[in-house]
Amino acid sequence: MALAAQKTQQTADGGKMDIGGAVLTNPNVKPAVAARVGEAAKMTSRKVCVFYGPKQALFDVDLDVPSRQVTALIGPSGCGKSTYLRCLNRMNDVIDNCRVTGDIKLDSENIYDPKLDVVMLRARIGMVFQKPNPFPKSIYDNIAYGPRIHGMAHDKTELDEIVQTSLERAGLWNEAKDRLAQPGTGLSGGQQQRLCIARAIAVSPEVILMDEPCSALDPIATARIEELIDELRENYTIIIVTHSMQQAARVSQKTAFFHLGVLVEWGDTEQIFTAPRDERTQGYITGRFG
Amino acid sequence: MTDAALVAPVGKLRRPDLSETRIRRRYAAERRFRLYGILAIGFAVFMLGFLAITVVAQGYTAFWQTRIALDVTIVPAKVDPQNTRLPESLIQGDYQAVVRESLRELFPEVDSRADRRALNDFLSNAAGDDVRDMVLANPALVGQTVRVEVLASDDIDMLAKGRVDRNVAEADRPIKDQQIGWYDKLDKEGHVVSSFNTGFFTTGDSREPEQAGVGGALMGSLLTILTAIILSLPISVAAAIYLEEFAPKNRITDIIEININNLAAVPSIVFGLLGLAVLLGFFGLPRGAPLVGGLVLSLMTLPTIIIATRAALKAVPPSIREAAYGVGASKQQVVMHHVLPLAMPGVMTGAIIGTARAMGESAAVLMIGMVAFIVDIPKAITDPATVLPVQIFLWADSPERAFVERTSAGIMVMLVFLVLMNAGAVVIRRKFERRW
Numbered sequence: 001m002a003l004a005a006q007k008t009q010q011t012a013d014g015g016k017m018d019i020g021g022a023v024l025t026n027p028n029v030k031p032a033v034a035a036r037v038g039e040a041a042k043m044t045s046r047k048v049c050v051f052y053g054p055k056q057a058l059f060d061v062d063l064d065v066p067s068r069q070v071t072a073l074i075g076p077s078g079c080g081k082s083t084y085l086r087c088l089n090r091m092n093d094v095i096d097n098c099r100v101t102g103d104i105k106l107d108s109e110n111i112y113d114p115k116l117d118v119v120m121l122r123a124r125i126g127m128v129f130q131k132p133n134p135f136p137k138s139i140y141d142n143i144a145y146g147p148r149i150h151g152m153a154h155d156k157t158e159l160d161e162i163v164q165t166s167l168e169r170a171g172l173w174n175e176a177k178d179r180l181a182q183p184g185t186g187l188s189g190g191q192q193q194r195l196c197i198a199r200a201i202a203v204s205p206e207v208i209l210m211d212e213p214c215s216a217l218d219p220i221a222t223a224r225i226e227e228l229i230d231e232l233r234e235n236y237t238i239i240i241v242t243h244s245m246q247q248a249a250r251v252s253q254k255t256a257f258f259h260l261g262v263l264v265e266w267g268d269t270e271q272i273f274t275a276p277r278d279e280r281t282q283g284y285i286t287g288r289f290g
Numbered sequence: 291m292t293d294a295a296l297v298a299p300v301g302k303l304r305r306p307d308l309s310e311t312r313i314r315r316r317y318a319a320e321r322r323f324r325l326y327g328i329l330a331i332g333f334a335v336f337m338l339g340f341l342a343i344t345v346v347a348q349g350y351t352a353f354w355q356t357r358i359a360l361d362v363t364i365v366p367a368k369v370d371p372q373n374t375r376l377p378e379s380l381i382q383g384d385y386q387a388v389v390r391e392s393l394r395e396l397f398p399e400v401d402s403r404a405d406r407r408a409l410n411d412f413l414s415n416a417a418g419d420d421v422r423d424m425v426l427a428n429p430a431l432v433g434q435t436v437r438v439e440v441l442a443s444d445d446i447d448m449l450a451k452g453r454v455d456r457n458v459a460e461a462d463r464p465i466k467d468q469q470i471g472w473y474d475k476l477d478k479e480g481h482v483v484s485s486f487n488t489g490f491f492t493t494g495d496s497r498e499p500e501q502a503g504v505g506g507a508l509m510g511s512l513l514t515i516l517t518a519i520i521l522s523l524p525i526s527v528a529a530a531i532y533l534e535e536f537a538p539k540n541r542i543t544d545i546i547e548i549n550i551n552n553l554a555a556v557p558s559i560v561f562g563l564l565g566l567a568v569l570l571g572f573f574g575l576p577r578g579a580p581l582v583g584g585l586v587l588s589l590m591t592l593p594t595i596i597i598a599t600r601a602a603l604k605a606v607p608p609s610i611r612e613a614a615y616g617v618g619a620s621k622q623q624v625v626m627h628h629v630l631p632l633a634m635p636g637v638m639t640g641a642i643i644g645t646a647r648a649m650g651e652s653a654a655v656l657m658i659g660m661v662a663f664i665v666d667i668p669k670a671i672t673d674p675a676t677v678l679p680v681q682i683f684l685w686a687d688s689p690e691r692a693f694v695e696r697t698s699a700g701i702m703v704m705l706v707f708l709v710l711m712n713a714g715a716v717v718i719r720r721k722f723e724r725r726w
C-alpha cells in the first residue's frame with residue numbers, strides 16, 4: 001500500500017510535467033500510472049493480467065478510476081476493454097477457464113481477496129450490459145429483486161420507496177409509474193436499458209460499470225442515457241466501455257485507451273482527444289485504424 | 291488439386307446465372323420439398339385416424355351394458371334362511387336362485403334340465419348381487435316383488451350389441467337357435483335394456499367379461515405413475531441442475547453424463563429385471579405393488595427428464611444470468627430465481643415425455659409381478675395391482691368375444707388418461723412460460 005502510494009506520488013509529478021510539456025510519443029514506453037489530478041481514486045488496478053485458458057487477453061493494466069467521475073474505456077474491438085471492465089466486479093469468475101492476476105482495489109480493499117464475499121462486492125459494484133437484459137418479470141420486480149435479496153427493505157413501503165427513487169433517478173418513473181405490474185420486457189429498447197440502470201442503482205452501488213450501454217439503441221435513446229450518465233455522476237463512480245469516441249468525449253472526464261490487451265494511455269478526456277501522447281491513441285482517435 | 295484450379299482466371303468477371311431454367315429448377319425443388327412434407331403429415335394423420343377409428347369402432351359398445359329387467363319375487367325362504375332379517379343372515383341368501391326363478395317364470399314352457407341351464411346362461415353369475423345389494427340396503431323388500439335390471443351374461447350382451455352373427459351355423463355360435471328365440475321374445479316384451487356401463491370404470495378385473503372393468507388397472511396406473519413422478523421429478527431436476535450449473539467440468543462428470551444418456555436407451559425389460567432382483571429379491575418389497583412399479587418406472591424416466599432439463603437450462607440466455615449476477619445474486623439465487631423458472635417449460639416437456647413413456651410401459655412392470663389377475667381395486671401403493679397396458683394385454687389374450695370390445699375400450703380409457711395427464715402438464719407449462 002505504501003509502495004503504491006509512493007508510486008502514485010511519483011507519477012503524479014511526472015504527469016503534471018507532461019501536461020505542460022510537449023506530447024510524449026514513444027510507443028515503447030509503458031503507459032504511465034498517474035493520478036494527474038489530486039482526486040481520490042475509487043478503484044485502483046495494478047498489473048492486472050487476464051488469461052482465457054492459455055491465451056492472455058490483458059497485459060499488466062495499471063489504472064486508477066477517480067471517484068464520482070465518468071471514466072471511459074475506448075479501443076478497437078477485441079482490445080480487452082470489456083474484459084477489464086468485467087474484472088472490476090469479478091464477473092469473469094463466472095467464465096470457466098478465465099484467470100485473473102494482479103491487484104484490483106476498491107477503496108483500499110483487494111477485491112480478489114479470497115476472504116471477500118463476491119456477492120457483496122457485486123452489490124457494491126453494479127453493472128449495466130450491452131444488450132438491455134431486464135428479467136422476464138414485472139417492472140416493479142425487476143427493480144425490487146436486488147433490494148429483496150440483499151434485505152434492504154423491511155416492509156412493502158420501504159421497497160416501494162426504493163423502486164420509486166431508482167426509477168426516478170433513471171428517468172423512467174414518469175413513463176413506468178402506471179405500468180409497474182407489466183413485464184419489463186414490454187418496454188422499448190431505450191426504456192429497457194434505463195430500467196436496467198434503475199435496477200443497478202436500486203442496490204445503492206458505489207460504482208456502476210457500463211458495457212457499451214448504448215450500442216443497441218437509437219440516437220434519441222442514446223442521448224437520454226448519456227444525459228442520465230451525466231446526472232448519475234454526482235453520486236456514483238461510473239466506468240463505461242464505448243465504441244463511440246464521440247460518446248466518450250461527451251460523457252467522460254477520464255478516458256483510457258486500450259489496444260491489443262494493453263492499456264496504451266489514459267488521462268483526462270480532453271487531453272486524450274486533443275493531445276494524445278501515444279501514436280496508437282492518436283491513430284485510433286483520428287480514425288486511422290480501429 | 292492445387293490452389294490454381296480453385297482461383298478464377300484473372301480478368302474474367304463471374305456473374306450469377308440468372309437463366310430461366312435455373313430459376314424453374316429451384317422453384318420445382320422447393321415445391322417438391324413442400325410436397326414431401328405434406329405427404330409425410332398426410333400419412334401420419336391417416337395412420338392415426340385409422341388407429342383411432344378401429345379402436346373406437348371396436349370398443350365404443352363396451353361403455354353400454356345389456357341388462358335384463360325382471361320382476362323378482364324375493365322369496366324369504368331363499369334369501370333369509372334364518373328368518374331374522376339381519377344383515378348377517380341376509381348376506382347368506384341365494385339371490386342368484388331368486389333371479390333365475392323369476393326369469394324362468396317368463397318361460398313356463400322350459401322344463402327340461404338342459405333347457406333350464408341354457409336359460410340360466412342368459413344371466414351373469416353376478417346377477418344376484420344386484421338384488422342382494424338392494425335387499426341389504428332395504429330389508430323390508432323381502433317377500434315383495436320388485437323390478438330389477440340384472441346383469442346379462444356376456445354372450446347375451448354380445449347378441450344384444452349385434453356382435454353375434456345369426457347367419458353362422460349353429461354349432462359355430464356361442465348362442466344356440468333356441469336361446470336366440472328366447473332372447474327375441476324377451477326383447478319384444480321390453481325385458482332387454484341397455485344402460486351406461488358404470489361398472490366398467492369401478493370394478494376390477496374378472497374372468498367374466500360382463501363383470502370385468504378397468505377400475506383396478508386405472509387405480510393401479512394412477513398410483514404407479516404418481517409414485518414414479520413424485521420420485522423422479524425432484525431427483526432428476528436436482529441432478530440436472532447440479533450437473534449443469536454447479537458440477538466442475540471434468541472426466542468424472544463427463545462419464546456421468548455419458549452414462550445418463552446411455553441409460554435413456556436401455557430397454558425397459560432390463561429395468562424390470564433390475565427391479566425384480568433388487569427391489570423384490572434384495573429389499574423384499576411386496577410383489578406387484580404400485581410402489582415397486584413406481585420405483586422401476588422412475589428409474590426409467592430419470593434420464594429422460596435429466597436430459598430435457600439440462601437442455602432447457604442450457605437454453606436460458608446468458609444475459610439473464612449476467613443480469614442476476616450483476617445485482618449481486620449468489621449462484622444459487624441466480625439458478626433458483628431466474629434460470630430454473632425460465633427452464634421450467636423444458637422441464638415440464640421432459641416430464642410429460644417421461645411420464646407418457648412410463649404410462650404405456652408394460653415390459654418393466656411385467657417383471658415385477660404387476661401382471662397377476664387382480665380383482666380388488668388397490669387402495670394403497672403396497673397393495674397388489676396391475677396397470678392399464680398390462681390389463682389391456684391380459685384382455686387381449688382372453689378368448690371370450692366380449693373381451694375384444696373391452697380391450698378396445700381399455701385402450702380408449704388409457705389414451706384419454708394419457709391425454710388428460712398431458713393436458714394437465716401443458717397447462718402447468720403454460721403457467722411457467724415467459725418471454726424474454
